[in-house]
Amino acid sequence: MTVVVGDRKRQRWVEVAREFWQARSGRIGVIILAFFVILAIAAPLVAGTDYINPVKARAAGLPQWGTPAEVGPLGTDHFRRSVWDQFVYGSRISLLVGLAASFLTILIGSAVGIVSGFVGGKLDSALMRITEWFLVIPFLPLAIVLAAVLGRSLLNMIFVIGITSWPSTARLVRSQVLTLKQRTFVDRSRSLGGSGLHVVRQHILPNVSGLILANTTLAVPISILTETTLSFLGLGNPQTASWGKTLEEAFVNGAIARNAWWYYLPAGVGIVLVVLAFTLIGQTLEQIVDPRLKDRR
Amino acid sequence: MNARFAIGKVAGALITLGFVLVFNFFLFRVVQTDPVATLFRGRNIPQERLDQLRAEFGLDKPLGGQFVDYLQQTAQLNLGLSYQSRQPVWNEIKSKIPATVALVGTSAVLSAVIGTALGVAAAWRRGTKTDYSITTSTMLFYSMPDFWLGMLLLVGGAIITGIFPVGGIIDAGSSRAGIGRLLDQAHHIALPALTLTLAYLGEYAIVARSSLLETMKEDYLVVARAKGLRDIKVRNRHALPNALLPVVTLSAINFGFVLSGAIAVETVFSWSGLGKATSDAIRGPDLPMLQGLFLLFSAAVILFNLIADLVYGRLDPRVRT
Numbered sequence: 237m238t239v240v241v242g243d244r245k246r247q248r249w250v251e252v253a254r255e256f257w258q259a260r261s262g263r264i265g266v267i268i269l270a271f272f273v274i275l276a277i278a279a280p281l282v283a284g285t286d287y288i289n290p291v292k293a294r295a296a297g298l299p300q301w302g303t304p305a306e307v308g309p310l311g312t313d314h315f316r317r318s319v320w321d322q323f324v325y326g327s328r329i330s331l332l333v334g335l336a337a338s339f340l341t342i343l344i345g346s347a348v349g350i351v352s353g354f355v356g357g358k359l360d361s362a363l364m365r366i367t368e369w370f371l372v373i374p375f376l377p378l379a380i381v382l383a384a385v386l387g388r389s390l391l392n393m394i395f396v397i398g399i400t401s402w403p404s405t406a407r408l409v410r411s412q413v414l415t416l417k418q419r420t421f422v423d424r425s426r427s428l429g430g431s432g433l434h435v436v437r438q439h440i441l442p443n444v445s446g447l448i449l450a451n452t453t454l455a456v457p458i459s460i461l462t463e464t465t466l467s468f469l470g471l472g473n474p475q476t477a478s479w480g481k482t483l484e485e486a487f488v489n490g491a492i493a494r495n496a497w498w499y500y501l502p503a504g505v506g507i508v509l510v511v512l513a514f515t516l517i518g519q520t521l522e523q524i525v526d527p528r529l530k531d532r533r
Numbered sequence: 534m535n536a537r538f539a540i541g542k543v544a545g546a547l548i549t550l551g552f553v554l555v556f557n558f559f560l561f562r563v564v565q566t567d568p569v570a571t572l573f574r575g576r577n578i579p580q581e582r583l584d585q586l587r588a589e590f591g592l593d594k595p596l597g598g599q600f601v602d603y604l605q606q607t608a609q610l611n612l613g614l615s616y617q618s619r620q621p622v623w624n625e626i627k628s629k630i631p632a633t634v635a636l637v638g639t640s641a642v643l644s645a646v647i648g649t650a651l652g653v654a655a656a657w658r659r660g661t662k663t664d665y666s667i668t669t670s671t672m673l674f675y676s677m678p679d680f681w682l683g684m685l686l687l688v689g690g691a692i693i694t695g696i697f698p699v700g701g702i703i704d705a706g707s708s709r710a711g712i713g714r715l716l717d718q719a720h721h722i723a724l725p726a727l728t729l730t731l732a733y734l735g736e737y738a739i740v741a742r743s744s745l746l747e748t749m750k751e752d753y754l755v756v757a758r759a760k761g762l763r764d765i766k767v768r769n770r771h772a773l774p775n776a777l778l779p780v781v782t783l784s785a786i787n788f789g790f791v792l793s794g795a796i797a798v799e800t801v802f803s804w805s806g807l808g809k810a811t812s813d814a815i816r817g818p819d820l821p822m823l824q825g826l827f828l829l830f831s832a833a834v835i836l837f838n839l840i841a842d843l844v845y846g847r848l849d850p851r852v853r854t
Contacts, residue, residue: 377830464678504681511676
């Protein structure tokens with residue numbers, strides 16, 4: 237019996253994957269994302285860390301503001317550091333923060349949404365009050381204030397983004413859980429003596445997992461853009477250079493006035509492409525798991 | 534309008550504001566245990582004077598008493614002294630409001646109008662080349678960090694071509710008045726306003742498009758067509774009034790972000806408004822300034838959300854229950 241259920245579940249995911257690949261936007265998203273994930277994993281193969289260090293870059297005789305024509309891929313910055321190496325290693329930080337923060341967002345959002353929708357009553361109204369508060373408060377100023385107070389580190393950055401962006405997920409998951417609660421299979425399971433936890437694990441979670449997955453994918457662009465903005469405003473970790481941090485340094489040190497395009501273009505293009513990839517993947521997934529959206533495209 | 538609905542919404546907004554005040558007080562107390570020590574760090578001030586100052590600031594009182602003081606001072610717009618300028622925070626903030634309202638207000642209106650028009654055009658010609666190019670380009674702008682778009686426009690419009698100034702609100706040392714001054718300001722606002730318009734436009738286009746597509750499925754549009762109405766009349770008289778409701782909400786909410794919406798973009802263009810003040814306060818760090826700015830930003834959003842709710846209740850009777 238359990239084998240059959242497992243098979244059916246697997247089949248459902250295979251179907252989703254097939255439908256996903258058939259959509260052009262989904263395909264494009266996956267290809268772009270795959271490129272950057274491979275770049276981030278293979279960073280040591282395509283770039284070095286030596287010339288990210290200004291002292292070593294100076295010892296190697298690299299010039300300040302070297303153009304790509306003079307010093308090879310993507311030139312050097314005001315500290316003689318290689319922009320290409322920074323770009324490749326920056327992809328790791330940006331992807332890491334984007335994914336980790338989204339994971340935290342979804343974790344909090346789903347937990348609040350499921351508990352709120354399933355338990356209901358006073359707990360529900362209390363949780364929804366908090367959720368609404370977070371929704372009303374301007375997101376970026378809140379993130380800025382938290383980041384400024386907590387201090388500049390990678391973990392704080394992830395925490396700040398996660399703690400400020402979970403409410404919309406919570407609302408979405410809650411409304412889904414509320415509809416599921418009305419369905420007969422939940423009543424059946426309860427009348428057969430299933431505990432609350434059992435119902436959530438066996439009936440609620442499997443039915444909201446598609447929605448949660450699509451939502452996670454759509455949370456990543458927001459996380460990455462927030463990280464970029466916070467880093468640009470000087471709230472990023474000074475030791476690890478994300479793409480946002482690179483843009484900050486380029487701006488603060490006058491790359492715009494010199495039009496050192498090799499310094500301010502790559503990180504921005506990287507952000508746009510990764511954000512676009514996640515958006516495309518998320519939208520495609522959303523359409524597959526939420527049939528109501530199908531004919532909107 | 535239903536009075537109970539309105540009172541409920543106003544009460545909700547006040548409670549939210551109350552939460553902001555509590556949050557603001559405790560968050561900054563966590564880091565800033567002794568503002569006097571921070572404010573006069575590195576100066577040779579005798580201990581008695583410091584104690585006296587602490588008493589003046591009310592820091593010798595228990596936390597509860599300090600919170601009551603904080604509420605009273607906030608109600609009187611006494612937000613403390615800026616670490617950087619040593620001027621009252623509220624004076625600093627007040628002087629920067631007009632610049633931000635001018636910049637973000639202009640772009641908020643432009644992006645709402647242009648974005649909605651694009652979204653409507655895309656939905657009405659769904660699946661065509663027009664739809665495809667509008668959706669793709671708005672999504673591209675939506676994916677860009679707004680300040681990076683600003684950097685690109687700054688390079689293109691000011692550094693390379695020299696058409697626009699590289700930053701600021703008016704030419705330094707300019708003594709022009711009247712029309713000349715206005716033109717000078719328009720010259721300066723062009724690039725940052727364009728940046729913000731492009732950055733916000735996508736959201737309106739997406740919302741307007743999907744809302745109109747949703748409305749287009751309604752039976753009453755089939756009826757309108759069956760009556761033999763022309764296409765444009767079906768769209769403007771029957772489809773749009775209902776389809777644009779979410780756009781109204783979105784714009785009201787976005788107007789609430791008018792004050793806080795341009796933090797990074799103002800920084801790029803050295804536009805000395807609230808956003809630039811925020812990024813300067815981060816670099817200080819100037820905590821009283823940040824605290825005051827956060828309070829103002831939150832209050833603005835809460836106010837405009839309330840307006841959005843009330844307006845929506847007027848426009849759409851279904852939500853008034």
